[in-house]
Amino acid sequence: MSSKLEQLQELLSPIVEALGYQCWGIEFFSQGRHSLLRVYIDHENGILIEDCEKVSRQLSGVLDVEDPISVEYTLEVSSPGMDRPLFTLEQFARHAGEQVRIKLRVPFEGRRNFQGLLRGIEEQDVVVVVEDHEYLLPIETIDKANIVPRFE
Incomplete structure (x- = not known):
């Protein structure tokens, strides 16, 4: 920050x-x-x-x-709204199990945009699963993260 x-x-x-x-x-x-x-x-x-x-x-x-x-x-x-932005590790942990869209400041493993299942956190990393691949994204590299709303 x-x-x-x-x-x-x-x-x-x-x-x-x-x-x-x-x-x-x-x-x-x-x-x-x-x-x-x-x-x-x-x-x-x-x-x-x-x-x-x-x-x-x-x-x-x-x-x-x-x-x-x-x-x-x-x-x-x-209000944060349905597509609420996530700012802190605590917020990422609280919304584990939700679909998220994450944009990074710098590329990680060749990409800056990730959309997938938020698994939770590990130390200072956000854990997200995209197409059966688990990524540990350092929180300090995240530029923007939002919940992807579900309409059922």
Whole structure:
């Protein structure tokens, strides 16, 4: 995790949790005037638009005062949704048995994209089975990971 994301996580997670939600994860896309700070919140009863608005108001105030981002950006507060992103080893472990789509920062065994069954974790690696081949992907190499929703 980059130092900017770690700084934002340390600043924003306690606020989200004080409001009664789980801070599922944070993404920051720095693109000049179109930068985006996305904060995912979760709750055992689900997330409504009102929950996102409530958290957004609180985070906006803190971000205005602390000013951790030097460029213009848009704050977006969102539920992780059905195709929820996975950020931590704990989240990968919790969703073992689900289908996942993983994109790596750098190629691993000649590929950057994996879609398959999330088996779990082993130490600092995410274990995913793709076409009967098991891969141990180091968490620090994962750029993006999402649950693949199942519709039955």
